[in-house]
Amino acid sequence: MKVPVTAMLGLAFGALSGAGAALAAYVGDPERGAEIFRKCASCHAVGEGAKNKVGPHLNGVFGRRAGSIDGFRYSKALRRMGDDGLIWNGETLDAYIENPKALVSKTRMNFRGLKEHDDREDVLAYLRQFSDDPQNIPEAEPTAVHEVDLPPEVLALRGDPAYGEYLAGECVTCHQAGGSDEGIPSITGWPEEDFVIALHAYKRKLRPHPVMQMITSRLSDEEIAALAAYFNGLE
Amino acid sequence: MRLDRRTFMGSTAAAAATLNAPMVMGMAHGKPRVVVIGGGAGGATAARYIAKDSKGAIDVTLVEPTRKYYTCFFSNLYIGGFRDLASIGHTYGKLAAEYGINVVHDWAVGVDRDKKEVALAGGARLPYDRLVISPGIDFIDGSVPGWDVTSQNRMPHAYKAGSQTELLKAQIMAMPQGGTYAMVAPPNPYRCPPGPYERVSMVAHLLKQHNPTAKIIIADPKPKFSKMALFQEGWANHYDGMIEWIGPDFGGDKVEVRPDAMELVIDGEVTRVDVCNVIPAMKAGRIVELAGINDGNWAPVVPHTMASRVDENIHVLGDSSAQGDMPKSGFSANSQAKVCAMAVRAALTDSKLFPARFSNTCWSLLATDDGVKVGANYEATDEKIAKTDGFISKTGEDAALRKQTYEESVGWYAGIAADMFG
Numbered sequence: 001m002k003v004p005v006t007a008m009l010g011l012a013f014g015a016l017s018g019a020g021a022a023l024a025a026y027v028g029d030p031e032r033g034a035e036i037f038r039k040c041a042s043c044h045a046v047g048e049g050a051k052n053k054v055g056p057h058l059n060g061v062f063g064r065r066a067g068s069i070d071g072f073r074y075s076k077a078l079r080r081m082g083d084d085g086l087i088w089n090g091e092t093l094d095a096y097i098e099n100p101k102a103l104v105s106k107t108r109m110n111f112r113g114l115k116e117h118d119d120r121e122d123v124l125a126y127l128r129q130f131s132d133d134p135q136n137i138p139e140a141e142p143t144a145v146h147e148v149d150l151p152p153e154v155l156a157l158r159g160d161p162a163y164g165e166y167l168a169g170e171c172v173t174c175h176q177a178g179g180s181d182e183g184i185p186s187i188t189g190w191p192e193e194d195f196v197i198a199l200h201a202y203k204r205k206l207r208p209h210p211v212m213q214m215i216t217s218r219l220s221d222e223e224i225a226a227l228a229a230y231f232n233g234l235e
Numbered sequence: 236m237r238l239d240r241r242t243f244m245g246s247t248a249a250a251a252a253t254l255n256a257p258m259v260m261g262m263a264h265g266k267p268r269v270v271v272i273g274g275g276a277g278g279a280t281a282a283r284y285i286a287k288d289s290k291g292a293i294d295v296t297l298v299e300p301t302r303k304y305y306t307c308f309f310s311n312l313y314i315g316g317f318r319d320l321a322s323i324g325h326t327y328g329k330l331a332a333e334y335g336i337n338v339v340h341d342w343a344v345g346v347d348r349d350k351k352e353v354a355l356a357g358g359a360r361l362p363y364d365r366l367v368i369s370p371g372i373d374f375i376d377g378s379v380p381g382w383d384v385t386s387q388n389r390m391p392h393a394y395k396a397g398s399q400t401e402l403l404k405a406q407i408m409a410m411p412q413g414g415t416y417a418m419v420a421p422p423n424p425y426r427c428p429p430g431p432y433e434r435v436s437m438v439a440h441l442l443k444q445h446n447p448t449a450k451i452i453i454a455d456p457k458p459k460f461s462k463m464a465l466f467q468e469g470w471a472n473h474y475d476g477m478i479e480w481i482g483p484d485f486g487g488d489k490v491e492v493r494p495d496a497m498e499l500v501i502d503g504e505v506t507r508v509d510v511c512n513v514i515p516a517m518k519a520g521r522i523v524e525l526a527g528i529n530d531g532n533w534a535p536v537v538p539h540t541m542a543s544r545v546d547e548n549i550h551v552l553g554d555s556s557a558q559g560d561m562p563k564s565g566f567s568a569n570s571q572a573k574v575c576a577m578a579v580r581a582a583l584t585d586s587k588l589f590p591a592r593f594s595n596t597c598w599s600l601l602a603t604d605d606g607v608k609v610g611a612n613y614e615a616t617d618e619k620i621a622k623t624d625g626f627i628s629k630t631g632e633d634a635a636l637r638k639q640t641y642e643e644s645v646g647w648y649a650g651i652a653a654d655m656f657g
C-alpha cells in the first residue's frame with residue numbers, strides 16, 4: 001500500500017502554523033511511524049480498502065468515537081467507553097497505545113503497549129494521515145498531556161484492606177460485593193495493579209465516566225491502594 | 236409496666252441533663268445494644284453494617300412494621316411497566332438469618348430518652364445504648380386543602396411504595412380514553428427531588444401505549460425542579476403535547492382538591508380529572524417528633540456522625556434528617572447509614588473512626604432506554620453536610636449514552652438492594 005506522505009505532511013504543517021506550538025507535541029515522524037506500525041499490523045489494517053482483522057481498521061480513527069466501526073465485534077468494555085463518550089484524539093490514543101488496559105481494563109486488544117513516547121508520537125503521526133481532515137481534528141486541551149503509566153512508587157504502595165473495607169462502603173452501593181456484572185462492571189478479584197491503574201485513569205480524567213471521575217477525585221494514592229487490596233480479596 | 240405516650244414525650248426536658256453525663260458503655264448489661272427504627276434505605280443499611288462489621292460484638296434489633304419493604308426507588312418504573320411489583324419488594328430474612336439481627340415487626344410508638352428505651356405498639360420495650368431512627372417521611376396535614384389521609388384511596392400519593400403504588404397504576408389503567416391524570420407536586424424539601432417528574436414520565440409512557448389521547452396536568456408550587464431541562468426535553472421528545480406543567484406563575488401554588496367530586500381547583504379554576512395523584516408537603520416520620528428530637532419538620536444532625544443535635548445517643552438517617560445539602564434519596568440514606576454505622580461501632584466498641592464521606596447519584600428514566608442522572612460528593616463540616624462537586628447529564632446526549640445510563644441504574648438498583656438486605 002502506498003502512503004502519500006508528502007501531501008499529508010503539507011496538511012499537518014498547515015495546521016501547525018495556525019494552532020501554534022502547543023500542537024507540536026503531537027507531530028511525530030510518519031515515516032518512522034510506518035515502521036513501528038508493523039507491530040500493530042498483525043491485527044490492524046489502515047489505508048485504502050482496509051478491512052477489519054483481529055482488530056478494527058484504523059481509517060478515520062482520529063475524531064471517531066471509540067468502538068464505533070459497524071460490523072466489528074468490540075469487547076463490551078470498549079463499547080461501554082464509546083457509549084460514555086470516549087473520542088479518539090491525540091491524547092486518548094496516546095494513552096490507549098501506551099497501556100491499553102489503563103484506558104479500558106477489559107479490552108480485547110491484547111497488546112502490552114508502546115512504552116517509548118517517541119514511538120507513540122510517530123505511529124500516531126502515521127495514523128493521522130488516514131483521518132479525513134487533519135486540520136479539524138479535535139485535540140485535547142494542550143495543557144492536558146498526561147503520562148499514562150503511573151510512577152513506580154504509586155504502583156508499589158501496599159494498601160490496608162481494613163481501611164479499604166471502610167472506603168468500599170461507598171462503592172458497593174453500585175458495584176456489588178458479590179461481583180455481579182449487571183449494568184455496572186464487576187470490580188471484585190481484580191489484580192491490584194489493574195485496579196489501581198483503572199482508578200487513576202478516572203482520577204486523571206482519561207476515562208470519561210462522570211460518576212467515577214467524581215468518586216476518584218477525592219481518593220488519595222493510599223486510598224486507591226487500600227481499595228485495590230480490599231476488592232482483590234473478594235472473590 | 237406499661238409506658239404510655241405521655242411518659243415518653245414528657246422526657247424532653249430531663250434529657251438535656253443526660254447530654255452532659257458520661258456515656259455509659261454497654262458493658263454493665265453485657266453486649267452493647269443498638270435499636271434501629273425503620274427498615275428502609277437508611278435503617279436496613281445501618282442495621283446490616285453494624286451487625287456485619289461488629290462481628291457479633293453488638294446486639295442489633297431492627298423495628299419495622301412491614302414484612303415486605305417495597306422500595307420507592309424504581310416504583311415509578313413499575314408504573315411505567317418496566318418492572319413488576321415483586322421485583323421491588325424485599326424481605327428481612329437474610330438480615331435475621333445471616334447477620335443475626337433481631338427483626339421485630341412492630342411500630343415504635345415512643346422513645347424514653349432518659350431510660351433509653353423504645354416503646355413498641357405491641358407493648359414491648361427495647362432498651363438501647365444507641366438508637367438509630369430512619370422512619371422516612373410523613374405528610375403535613377392540610378398542606379393540600381381538601382386532602383387528608385382518608386382521601387388517599389381516591390387520590391393516592393404513591394409516595395410510600397406498595398399498595399399505594401399499585402392503586403395508582405390501577406387507576407391510570409382504568410382511565411377513560413382521552414381522560415386526564417393530574418399530579419399535585421410537593422413543595423421543597425421532599426423525598427426524591429426528581430421523583431414526581433420521573434413519575435410523570437412513566438405515566439406518560441404507560442398512557443402513550445394504552446390511552447394515547449390522554450392528558451397529564453402537573454400543578455406545581457415550585458418555579459423550577461430537579462433536572463428540569465432534561466425532563467422538559469424528554470417530554471418534548473417522547474410525549475409531545477401530552478404534558479402540561481403549571482408552575483406558580485399560573486396558579487400551581489394555589490391548589491385545592493375535592494376527592495368526592497374528583498375535582499382539582501387551580502387558582503379558582505375547577506377541572507374534573509380521572510386520576511389525581513396528590514403528593515402533599517412532607518416532614519420527618521412521626522416517631523421523630525414523638526422522640527422530641529425534631530426542630531420544626533425535621534431532625535437536625537451532626538454531619539460527622541449523623542447523631543441528633545438534641546440527643547447524642549440517637550442517630551437520625553435519611554429523609555427525616557436535616558443534614559444540609561444532600562437530597563432526600565435512598566442513595567443518600569444508604570450513604571449516611573454507613574457513616575452512622577461506623578460512628579456507632581466506634582462509640583460502643585474499640586473500632587476505628589474514619590472521616591465521614593458521603594455521595595449520591597440519582598437516576599431517572601424518561602422513556603425506554605432513555606436514562607439521565609445527577610450526582611455529587613459531600614463532606615462533613617461542623618455546620619452541615621456540604622456539597623463539594625457534582626455532575627448532571629446533559630441535554631442532547633445521544634441514544635447510546637442514555638441507554639447505558641439506564642442500564643447503570645438497573646445495576647445500581649441491584650447493588651443498593653444487596654447492600655441493604657444482604
Ligand SMILES: Cc1cc2nc3c(=O)[nH]c(=O)nc-3n(C[C@H](O)[C@H](O)[C@H](O)COP(=O)(O)OP(=O)(O)OC[C@H]3O[C@@H](n4cnc5c(N)ncnc54)[C@H](O)[C@@H]3O)c2cc1C
Nearest residue numbers: 273275276277307308343370371427553554563564565566
Ligand atoms: C416515587 C419515588 C421514587 C424514588 N426514586 C429514588 C431513586 O431513584 N433513587 C433514590 O436514591 N431515591 C429515590 N427515592 C427516595 C427514597 O425512596 C427515599 O429517600 C428513601 O427511601 C429514604 O430512606 P429512609 O430510610 O429515610 O426511609 P424509608 O426508606 O421510607 O424507610 C422508612 C421505614 O421506616 C418504617 N417506619 C416508619 N415509622 C416507623 C415507626 N414508628 N416504627 C417502626 N418503623 C417505622 C417504614 O415502614 C419504612 O419501612 C424515591 C422516592 C419516591 C417516592
